[in-house]
Amino acid sequence: MATVGRALLIVAFAVALYGIAASLYGAFAGGRAWVDSGRRAVYALAGVLTLAFAIMEIAFLRSDFSFNVVATHSSTTTPTFYKATAAWSSQEGSLLLWVWLLSVWSSLALALTRRRVREVAPVATAVLMTFASFFLMLTIFFAQPFETLAAVPQEGTGLNPLLRHPAMMFHPPMLYSGYTLFSIPFAFAIGALVTRRLNAEWIVSTRRFALAAWLCLGIGIVLGARWSYTELGWGGYWAWDPVENASLLPWLTGTAFIHSIMIQERRGMLKVWNASLVLATGTLAILGTFLVRSGILDSIHAFGASTLGIPFLILIGAMVLGSVGLVVWRRADLASEHRLDSLLSREAVFLLQNVLLVALAFVVWWGTFFPLISEAVTGTRASVGPPWFDKYIVPLAFLVVALSGIGPLVPWRRLTLASVRRGFVLPGAAALVTVLALVAVPGAWAEPKAALFAGVVAFVLVSVGQELWRGMRARQASAAEPAPVALAGVVRRNRRRYGGYVVHAGFAILLLGVAVSSSFQHAKDVSLRPGQSARVDGFDIRYVRATSHAGAEKISLGAVLDVTKDGRHVATLRTTRGFYPSQDISQGIVGRFFGGESESEVGLRAGLGRDIWTVINPNITPLLPIIERGNRTFRRAMVGIMNVPARNRQQAAAQLFTLRDAAVTAVARRFVTSPWPADFRFIVSPLATWIWIGAIVTFLGGLLALWPAPAAARRRVTAGYAARVARELARTAQ
Amino acid sequence: MQLLAVFLVVLAVVAFVGAPLRGRTRGLDPDHELRAELADLEAAKEAKYREIRDAELDQRTGKLSEGDHRVLDGELRAEAVALLKRIDAVRARLGAEAPPVTPPPAVS
């Protein structure tokens, strides 16, 4: 089957190349037949890659270890769900996933626009197929998913235990969907610049894909943060790690783009800015894909050792040079049709928001690449940590959220005093009340930034509520409907507007959760024996009893903890540390089960008020003497087996292994029977759960904004306006 | 057996991708520039209608005063009328022989 897979990749590569040629020829000489053929090549590519991807998935599900990727990333003991998702934990599988998603989303985009953007679509097809060819070239020549092993192993290496988490398994498909969906507006922008059609049609066709990309990428980022919080044993969700930052960069510029494109739609302004933004976003998406797999941030020299670094760098260089060149070449067509009427208008607010978002992106970019920059400039490698990032990100994010509350209240073109009075009074009052009320909350003003931010969030939430209320009332004025129906009606007919407002509210809640949970967090590292307690932020956490479990894949040593506050039971926490066996036999027959990787199972009690988080770090030093005795005993037994007659040897070995397993289980059990002090980390974070709640609200808002109105309703609406405007036309024609 | 499967896939792809080419290849549509301009204008018209609708909602939810809305609405309608005139002009140039291009469905 692997040969079929390899062959399919070559077929796909040929189809992608044909797609480039046919689309370009059709656009400039051959006509619609060739353009249609080029588009069909994209559909065919999606079909062929679906077959190839299916072959890889089936190999994983069947644990077919003749496939190199399966042997190195899965095992027979891996649960089925993780077998299926292990496919993209590998370099090769993730590349195939990327190009498959690219082909699927490109097919969707081209199918939805096949009757429109007739000039731009063929060039966009060629650009998308260029990306596809690039990734397929990587999978054919550099990192082959269908490489086979001459000697098929009995068992695979297994999936990295840290990745065994549902969030971590959906994280790559979501991220890659985001990246590939952003390449669609990128491709359409290139097409529009080449064919000089950067007007209304281009905006309409790319805006929805930019929004879908923003949504998928955002979900992917949040899933990664959630994994970090609940799976990694450090209790945080964001570390300004280069890999995290890589995915944030296109998301920031993408957010700027979906706002500033509204200005171009209405006023024909900011064309150069928008073109540059969308081209930068597409390039940053490829840059993000590259950062995670090239090793460049470990060091320039490690990068050179990686086989993928150079091709990616060439692609990114071409994208940057091509983008800049195209924008400069077509600058005449990108001239603004209008000018900014007033600095007090929604256009101006959007412009300021864009500047802030780009500034945020620059800070993140600079901090991420600083090790390389400092090495190039000073010769010494230096890195900046979270404190440096926070110093600049926090005020910028503060302003962005504030603007998201102010913007919707400001009308287009120009702001008047009357609209200020009507719009700002209630949200402003809410902000003031919140800030003052927090004075009464003990300790709230110990962190003034968090308290002020709470005021800003109150402003945003009340302004969104105000908009929803007024929209509902406006609809009730014309169509006497009960309140819930009217609300649903006005939202349904203005999805982009209200979807956007919901996103603002959700994002404000998310950042409030971030601000409060980090400013008012209490953490404690303490060593406890069973029966002992620790006190954290008013909670008494008692180590009730130790647990141990020896399973097919790992040994788990853990604890059950009881959390009380003022004598009242709050929660029972269970946390374990899993020890995976190592392959290093020099650690001993028994010892190797305790000498490999270990990972934490976090004990988490999430609540609307606060999260209580714990991990255990059981020190296995006290077990070492017993382990050493076990090593010696079994070593002697293994030698003894050699003296057993050959026909009985296999049975003797099997018995020995069973005894060994029992011994290992017994050794682990000592943690329960004669427990010693274990190290715990306890963290109490107020309002941490609101981060995830805010994220869900944000993404529901994005989904609402994305949802297309049914065609019949659209036609009704435009027909109505067409009739009225036609009457005007008739009047003016007199 | 496996090679046969791949061969069948290649056949299917070639048939599917080549299908549009089997008809009469006409070369570039002589009116393609005009049609593209018409499509652009239609999209701009839809966007303008949406703006008119948004302005009305802004007025009804209190963001725009009655007077401000009247001014803005007038501006927007004038811009819409200008677009309609341009659309008519392009349609006329496309001529009576060529059938009118169906406006693209509005995207909300």
Add this chain to the structure above:
Amino acid sequence: MNPSRKRRIRLVVALTAALLAASALIYTSFSAGSDEQTAGQLLDAAVAGKTYTLAGTVKDGSVRRADGVLWFSVRDPHRPVAVRVRYTGLVPDPFREGRGVMVKVQRGQGDVFVGEKDTMVTKCPSKFQVAPPRPGSGGPASAT
């Protein structure tokens, strides 16, 4: 002042402000950055009693756990040398061979460096790890 001149002034002011802000950012990053030392730099120049930040990749096959102490070697990215580190304290979950790591160390006996307790930080892997196929990896309750 005619509108186009006003707009030009606005643009110049905005660009100047942006340039000043960016310069401030860039300047502070150089002073806020913590110098990372490579293994080679430490072997050459480290003096006893001074704390350095060692950054590099954990050398394959160098990890040993014994008596509650973690021993590992950190490779130099430029030269074929490595530094042996003796570390106690919290080990981040992603720690493994071939992964990027940063830890505060002081020079100990010979070429061994003693890691400061709980100062280890691992980097999220920026390179997919492809482990060579290894026979058998089952846990205690498996057939091997």
